Amino acid sequence: MQQISFQAPYLIFLGSETNPTYAKTGAGIVQWQPERCLGQFNLPGGTVDLGLPQLSIAEAAAKGAKSLVIGTAVIGGAIPESWVEVLEQAAGLGMDIVAGVHTRLSDIPSLAQTALEAGVKLIDVRVPPKNLPVGTGKKRPGLRLLTVGTDCALGKKYTALAITKEAQDRGMKATFRASGQTGIMISGAGIPIDAVVADFVSGAAEVLSPDNDADHWDVIEGQGALHHPGYGAVSMGLLIGSQPDAFVVCTEAGREVVSGWPDFPLPSIDEVIERTVTIGKRTNPGIRAIGISVNTSKLSQEEAVAYLSSLESQHGLPATDPIRFGATKIVDAMESFS
Template sequence: MTSNETLKNYRRIVLLTDGHSTPFLAKTAISLLRYRHEDIAAVLDTELAGKHAQEVFATGEGIPIVDSIIPGADSIFIGIAPPGGKLPGNWRPVLKQALERGIDIVSGLHEFLGDDAELRTLANASGSQLIDVRRNTEKTTATAAPFRDGCLRIHTVGHDCSVGKMVVTLEVERELLRRNHDAQFLATGQTGIMIAGDGVPIDCVVADFVNGSAEAFVRRNEQHDFLLIEGQGSISHPSFSAVTLGLLHGTAPHGLIFCYESGREKVKGLDDVPLLPTKRLIEAYELAASLRQPCKVIGIAMNGRRLSATEAATERECVSAEFGLPVCDVYRDGTAPLADAVERLRTEMYG
């Protein structure tokens, strides 16, 4: 488990996206701009210096894009999640300069910066930290012992990777908190951990311990009335289905929110593999989750970024009619229909 109060305490963050400021590669930066806006001092991209984050990322109003580390920065956050999770080679001079100045570096890459001898030597000399949020020592197997009665667990699942599961989870948490509920977001990926300062980097946990680490994470937070658990991967993804199933069984959710991107037809990263129909996937998720305890899909989150407002409205109506479930695009519509569904499930279960 990654539990580092330092992550929550940074207030002058520079997001490093240099040369990689695209929606596909810089999704970590985009999410941090959205959910830690007040803590972001600048984005560093030499090619785009002089612009503002809002122009490039459609979020981060008022945050400048710069070509060097700004004075007063307390941390550099690696803002990209590239295929393979490796550090771009031409970024080393910036990281070395940061460490020489005593600035901490936070990374969610699969390649651990703390294992780099040169960077580690510089960090030790200046007293700065190299924080790899994916690094973990999880060695817990699941027990299937019951969780606290009254702790309602909602888990986001998807038809593919990178469809917005983390955003939906965070937005539902926000809405429940707005309604004065005791709700808590549980991060299971590197970006969520950077936002929340706490979590389990589930895709870097040894396979035998995925279920157990997810179960233990829930148990450490079961004092809350609502747990909103971030989903990972997809149960049908040929590459990443293992973590998806581990989360389903480890967290034992009562309800699922199914997330999908309208218009996406192929599995991400496997262009020859078609996505399965939504009906089949919902059935598979309910069956797999219910092997641990009864569970059902209670709502659908539509990622309508490819659709016009009119097209999105038509899609919502059609999908809702087909499945008899509330459907919304959290960016366009907010999350009230999904929060309503969560409240209804709690009433069904606990009165």
């Protein structure tokens, strides 16, 4: 009952990508975990630059790279033939290979064979660990914060990362807990909760944030939304198993319907708070909202300030856009949490 995890330092593999948009995973790793990154490697024609030293596979191995991490998306999700040789070279030189693409690394026979011979691991961050338990509901020591949402794809991962970094910068004990593939790639550990069989979702969430020091915060990346017509079950299991003491509601200014489900209006922040508390108190009676995180990218700076201020008055909670204004206010609330 272990999480997925992989070892730093990394060589980040960028294929022959020329569009930085498709290298978001690699860029995220460099943004949030620069100390884990040793270098980058492009194939001929590739132009994406993450600002890391350019290293060949052999150079990276000589400098002690422990993992080759695939930092780009690929059209269709499959691994191009031209990559396999590179991955095999890295595996042969002792690096684990880490990917979040659709093809399973172990389904490439020659790569699987090379990895076996070299004694390295092929780590697919989309594949949950085996033998996950059913949730116990038992209260675990340590403090937990979960980012929840009015919808998918509006900043739950970013919010959790920003909170964790701010807390760590202040010297607080805090760990980001990744529940999705990109978060796992960025942090080097986690469980892809949405890929877990339904019976074991809350158990997986328990494994994701295990027993810890009484003053340690697990900052857990939320998934989906309780009100989501497609993914509500994922959010439910993650909430029950995370048993958060505190949660932050993430939303996007101007989003009015569930993205991709236009018949479903976005729930209000109050509705999300009420439902999260109602369900979450089953495994943590003390659960409460401590902040609001808003993606204000559709607003001007001035509008954003006014909007956040109005949310603070309305809900009596600190509200921020962590990209624009940082996570200070929310981490203040964590510091004074009791």
